[in-house]
Amino acid sequence: MKKVVNFLRGSVEVEAQGAFPERFLNLCAQRGVSFWGVEWVESTAVRLKVPRQERGDLEDLAVRSGCTLSEVERGGLPTFLERFRRRYALLAGLALSLLAVLLMTQFVLVVDVSGNTEVPSATILSTLRRLGVRPGAFGPALEINYIEQRALLELEGISWMSINLHGARAEVLVRERVKAPELVDESEHGDIIAETDGVITRLEVLAGETERKVGEPVAAGDVLIQGNVLLEGPMYSEQDVGWQQVRAQGRVEAQTWRTLQATIPLTAQVKEYTGRETGRWFLTILGKRINFYRKSGISFPQYDKISSTWNAGSGMDLALPLSLGRETMREYTLTPAEVDLAAAQEMLEAQLERALTEQIEGGSITRTEYTAVVTDEMLTVTLRAECTEEIGRFVPFDEPGYQTRLPAGRGDETNS
Amino acid sequence: MAGKRKKESVLERTAQVFDLPGDLVAGLPRMELIGDRELRMENHRGILAYGSEEIHISGGKLILKVRGEGLELRSMNAGELLITGQIRAVELD
Numbered sequence: 001m002k003k004v005v006n007f008l009r010g011s012v013e014v015e016a017q018g019a020f021p022e023r024f025l026n027l028c029a030q031r032g033v034s035f036w037g038v039e040w041v042e043s044t045a046v047r048l049k050v051p052r053q054e055r056g057d058l059e060d061l062a063v064r065s066g067c068t069l070s071e072v073e074r075g076g077l078p079t080f081l082e083r084f085r086r087r088y089a090l091l092a093g094l095a096l097s098l099l100a101v102l103l104m105t106q107f108v109l110v111v112d113v114s115g116n117t118e119v120p121s122a123t124i125l126s127t128l129r130r131l132g133v134r135p136g137a138f139g140p141a142l143e144i145n146y147i148e149q150r151a152l153l154e155l156e157g158i159s160w161m162s163i164n165l166h167g168a169r170a171e172v173l174v175r176e177r178v179k180a181p182e183l184v185d186e187s188e189h190g191d192i193i194a195e196t197d198g199v200i201t202r203l204e205v206l207a208g209e210t211e212r213k214v215g216e217p218v219a220a221g222d223v224l225i226q227g228n229v230l231l232e233g234p235m236y237s238e239q240d241v242g243w244q245q246v247r248a249q250g251r252v253e254a255q256t257w258r259t260l261q262a263t264i265p266l267t268a269q270v271k272e273y274t275g276r277e278t279g280r281w282f283l284t285i286l287g288k289r290i291n292f293y294r295k296s297g298i299s300f301p302q303y304d305k306i307s308s309t310w311n312a313g314s315g316m317d318l319a320l321p322l323s324l325g326r327e328t329m330r331e332y333t334l335t336p337a338e339v340d341l342a343a344a345q346e347m348l349e350a351q352l353e354r355a356l357t358e359q360i361e362g363g364s365i366t367r368t369e370y371t372a373v374v375t376d377e378m379l380t381v382t383l384r385a386e387c388t389e390e391i392g393r394f395v396p397f398d399e400p401g402y403q404t405r406l407p408a409g410r411g412d413e414t415n416s
Numbered sequence: 417m418a419g420k421r422k423k424e425s426v427l428e429r430t431a432q433v434f435d436l437p438g439d440l441v442a443g444l445p446r447m448e449l450i451g452d453r454e455l456r457m458e459n460h461r462g463i464l465a466y467g468s469e470e471i472h473i474s475g476g477k478l479i480l481k482v483r484g485e486g487l488e489l490r491s492m493n494a495g496e497l498l499i500t501g502q503i504r505a506v507e508l509d
Contacts, residue, residue, distance in 0.1 A: 026462030029492040038489040040466050 006036075010052035010076030013037070018067030021046040027061045052078055108137045109168040109286075109321055116174050119157040124174060127154050128163075133172070135321035136286030139165045189245040190396035192225040194218045198254030198391050208248030224252045224392050245397065252392040255366070260355055260383045262348045267377060270337040276300065277330040284309075284323045300331035341379065345372050348381040356385055363389025445475035449506065455482060455499045463489070463497075471499060481507040 016024040021044060028035055028050075037049040050058060052074070062069035084090055111133060113121040128134065131147045148161045155161075160175040192208070199217045203210065208225040218224065225248040231241035278300075280293035306328045313320040349370050356365065367386040372379060395402050431441040439446040439459055448456040461474035468487050473480045487501035 022463040022466055025466070025489075025492065029462070029497070030494045032493060034491070034493070036491065038466065040468070046466065 006049075006051070007076050010074070010078035011049045012052055012055045012074050013047060013049045013072040014055070014058060015041065015045055015047045015070050015072050016062055016065070016067040017045040017070070018062075018065060019044065020065065021067055023065040024062060024067045027065050028058070031057065031061060033057055033061070047072060052076065105167040106139050107168060108133065108139055108142075108165070108170045109135055111135065111170045111172060113172045113174065116158070116176060118176050119155060119174070124151070124155060124158070124172065127151050128172065133163060133170055134287060136288075139170075184247070184249070186247055188396050189227045189247050190394055190399070191223045191227045192248045192250060192252065192392040193395050194220055194222045194224055194252070194254070194391050195393045196220050196254075196256050196258075196391050198256035198389075200224075200252060200254045201388060202251065202253035204251040206249040206251075207246050208250065210250070212252070218254065218391075225250045227397065248394065250392065251390060253363075253388060254391045256360075256363075256387050256389055256391065258356060258359065258383075258385050258387060260352045260359075260385075261380060262352050262355075263378050263380045264339070264344050264348055265378055266339050266341070266344070266374065267336050268339050269334040271304070271332040272335050274331045274333060277328055279326055279328045282325045282327070284321075284325065286321045298329050300329060302333065303329045303331045305329055339379075341374075344379050345370075345381055348372075348379070349383070352381060352383040356383060356387070360387050360389040363387050443476075445478070445480070447480065447506070449503070452484075452503045453500060455503055455506070456496065457499075458496050460495070460497055463492075468501070473497065479509040481505075481509060483507070 018024065021040075025035075025038065025046060025048070028048075033050060033054050035048045035050045037047075039047040041047055055071075058069055111125060111128065113124050116124060128147070128151060131150055132142055133147060142163075142165070144163050144165070148163055151161055152158055157177050158174050159177040162173045164171040164173070197217075197219050200212055200214050203212060203214055203224075205225055208227050209229050210225045212218065212224055227246050227248040229244045229246055231244055233240045278298070280291070282292060283290045307325060308328070309323050309325040311320070312322040312324075352370075353365075353368070356368075365385055365387050369384045371382045371384075373382075374380075427441055428438060428444065430436070431438040431444075438444040443459050445460055446458040448458075450456070457473060457475075457480065459475070460480075461476050463471065464474050464479065465472040466489065469483065469485060471482045471487055471489065473482070482499055482503060483505040484501050484503040487499055487503070490498045490500050492498070
C-alpha cells in the first residue's frame with residue numbers, strides 16, 4: 001500500500017555527501033521529512049528517497065549538516081505525467097476527446113421503444129420524430145413533458161408514455177390503452193336479416209322475435225329476427241296490447257355455399273437480367289443521407305434497384321445512427337414465358353382460399369371443391385365451398401330502402 | 417548542557433525510586449525486538465553509523481549497536497525508528 005502511495009505522490013532519490021552523512025539523516029528525522037530506501041554508498045555518502053514535495057526542504061538540511069546534495073533519480077506518477085507537459089498537441093487532443101465525449105453524450109443517438117404490443121414501434125417512433133425525439137436531437141433542448149403530452153394526444157392507442165434520457169439513449173416506455181367494449185345503441189331499432197342464402201344450423205335470439213327454426217332454408221334478405229315484438233293481451237282477452245319495437249339481437253349461423261373464381265393468363269412476362277449493372281454508394285448519418293454520386297439518370301430502360309445497408313453496431317445488438325448503403329441497378333428485359341400449369345393452379349387455389357376465409361369472417365369451411373379449366377390461353381379456377389358462418393346482419397328500420405314486415409298472420413304493417 | 421544531564425539523571429532516579437516507566441518519565445530509550453527481523457526504537461538521539469551489516473544508534477547515555485545481514489532503516493522520525501533485516505545481535509555500549 002505504501003508503495004502505491006509513494007508512486008502516486010512521486011519520489012526523489014538524493015545522495016548526500018559529506019564528512020558525517022548520518023547527521024543529514026538525523027536532521028531529516030528531526031524535521032519530520034519522511035524518507036525510505038536508505039543506502040550507504042560509501043562511508044561519506046548516503047542515498048535515500050524522499051517524497052517529491054519535500055525535496056525543497058533538503059537543501060537547507062544538507063547545508064546545516066555539512067553535506068552536498070545531488071539528485072540521483074526522480075520517479076512516480078507526477079514525474080511520468082511531467083513528460084507530457086510540453087506536448088501541446090497531445091494535451092489538445094485529450095481535451096478535445098473529453099469535450100467530444102461530454103458533448104456527444106448530450107445528443108440522442110438511439111431511441112428505444114418498449115411496452116407496446118398493438119401499436120407498432122414505427123408509429124410511435126415516427127410521431128416522436130415529428131416532435132423532435134430522433135437520432136441527432138440535442139437532449140437538454142427537448143421538452144420531455146410537453147413531448148409526452150403531445151405524443152399521447154396524437155397516438156390513440158397509447159394511454160401513458162415516459163421518455164427517459166440516458167446519455168445518448170432515449171428510452172421510451174409506453175402503456176397501451178385498454179379497448180372499451182363495443183357499445184350497442186339500444187335506441188336504434190331494426191331487424192336482423194340474412195346476408196346470404198343458407199340453411200340455419202344455429203339460432204340464438206337475445207332480443208326480438210323469430211319464427212325461424214334450425215334446419216330451415218333462408219334466402220339473402222329474409223328477416224331472421226324481427227325487431228317488432230307483439231305484446232299479447234292478458235289471458236282470455238281478445239285484444240293484444242300492441243307492438244313494441246326493439247333492436248333485434250342474436251346469432252344466426254347457417255350452412256352456406258359459396259362460389260369463387262380466379263383467372264390467370266398462361267403466358268407471362270419474365271425478367272431476364274442482361275448482366276449489365278451499375279452501383280452507387282451513400283452514407284446515412286443521424287438520418288441525413290449523403291450521396292457519393294452525381295445526379296444523373298440511369299441509362300437502362302428497365303432495371304431493378306437493389307439496396308443494401310450496413311448499419312454500424314448491428315453486430316452488437318445496438319442500432320447506431322450511422323449506416324453505409326449501396327444501390328445496385330441491374331438491367332433486365334422482359335421475355336414472354338409459359339406459366340407452369342400446376343404451379344399456377346396451386347397459386348390460384350391458395351388465393352381463392354384466402355379470399356373465402358376473408359369473406360366468411362370467422363366462420364368455418366366444411367368442404368371445398370376446385371375445378372380448373374383452360375380456355376383461350378387463360379386458366380380459370382373455380383372454388384365451390386360449403387361453409388358454416390354467421391349470416392345475420394342488423395338493418396335499422398329507418399335504413400333507406402328497407403321495409404320491414406310484421407310476422408305472418410298478425411297483419412302487415414310498414415315502418416318508416 | 418550539564419544542567420540538562422543533571423535533570424535527566426534526577427528523573428531517571430525518580431523513575432527508579434517510584435517504580436515508574438523510565439521511557440515516559442525520564443525519556444529513556446525504549447527498544448522492541450520483534451522476532452529477529454524487526455527492531456523498533458523510541459526516544460533515540462539519531463543515527464551514528466549506518467551499514468547493511470551494522471547500524472549504530474545514539475540513545476543518549478548509551479549507544480545501541482545492531483548487527484546482522486541486510487539491515488535497512490525502514491522509517492525514522494525525531495522520536496522513533498524502525499530497522500528491518502536479519503538481526504543477529506543487539507549490543508549496548
